[in-house]
Amino acid sequence: MAYTTEEHLAKQQRILAGVKSYQCSYCDSTFSQNSSLISHLRSHTGEKPYHCSHCEKSFSQNNNLIRHIRIHTGEKPHQCIICDKSFSQSSHLVLHMRSHTGEKPYKCSHCDKAFQHNNDLLRHLRTHTGEKPYQCSLCRKAFTERQSLLRHNRIHTGEKPYKCSYCDKAYPQNIQLKIHMITHTGESPYQCDHCDKVFTQSCNLTLHLRTHSGETPYKCGQCEKAFSTSSNLLRHLRTHTGEKPYQCIQCGKGFSQNNRLLLHLRIHTGEKPYLCSHCGKAFAFNDGLRTHLRTHNKEKVSMQPL
CATH class of the missing domain: 3.30.160.60 (Classic Zinc Finger)
Structure with missing residues (x-):
């Protein structure tokens, strides 16, 4: 490979040799290029020179601005080669590909379960540790997942976002609406063989059956x-x-x-x-x-x- 200047050649040699002669004055980080040091310094100074022309947001790195602009333009340049789905970020495509390959790199240290995404592993680990980081500010009830807390909050606020399309009834949880819909559709996917109760989920039927079996x-x-x-x-x-x-x-x-x-x-x-x-x-x-x-x-x- 030919280099146009001695300076460019010296820079490439430093990168190849792993020499990091540019040191941050705020922390112990070192860099092989001055431009990398300048970008890093913004994490300390808070400088955000890259401004979005569509909204008021600013960014410390140009590549972060480019990713953000795709929210406005709708551009999704990273396309899956197996299906037609496309993504605005390459990292999202990598995560999506696991749905095709079945790869589950995040393994639980307590049991044999493995997960495609780190967030799923973190949620699962709480079943072992008992950790419930999401707490209601009104009654102090705690939950393992943020979504569970949001659903619970509707008990206090009275919010009922799930509305029946057949009548005027509304419910705070989607599962309650599904149960109500059975009165209109007559559909009862999980029905108890011992009594008239019906359930929208098989796990709830399994729990209910124990009231009959005594298990x-x-x-x-x-x-x-x-x-x-x-x-x-x-x-x-x-x-x-x-x-x-x-x-x-x-x-x-x-x-x-x-x-x-x-x-x-x-x-x-x-x-x-x-x-x-x-x-x-x-x-x-x-x-x-x-x-x-x-x-x-x-x-x-x-x-x-x-």
Whole structure:
């Protein structure tokens, strides 16, 4: 290969030899080219000289700007040779190719499972570690996935984005809409052979069948109790550990179960959903309504003629 100048030749020789004579004054990073050092320095200075002409975003590297512009232009230059899909970034194409090759480079260190994407492995690892990094700010319930937290938040906000196309009903979760749609379509893909219950997912039918078979595969290591679902076992284990992960943000009181925290919150919010049909008096808890109803029953008895 011919070089046009001595300087260009010297630069190429440094790259080939692995010589990194350009050192960052902020950290220990070194580079073989001055241009690479200049690009790196922007990570310290925060300088973003590459501006998008379509929006107000700026970037420290020109290649990042080029990738960003494809959001505006819709350009997808990286095409799959097996199917017709195309992508704006080469890294996205690499990830997509695994759906054809079946390659699963991300292996779990706890079990034999492997995954095509690192994010899938990270989610799976939480089933082993029990980590739940996504916590509700209102009731402190925690989740392994961000999407689960977003679905849960709708309980508090009352948002119901999944609307039925046949009637006016709407639901906070897509699975609830699917179950409702059965009333219109008559479709019942997963039906119990023992009762009339139907399910939209086979895993839910499997769990339900244990109520008929009495199967309890989840056993407590502290006592002889066993449970049909892992969630019931986790709740039970708190009776041994004393753990109370659901904490009230108003008074700090802790609870072992989320539903008990939700009941407790009514003390602070003043919510009284249980209404007496005789006099209109409202109560925060069902037990309070039941006790109150006895006063009406006594009135009826006293009004009866002897």
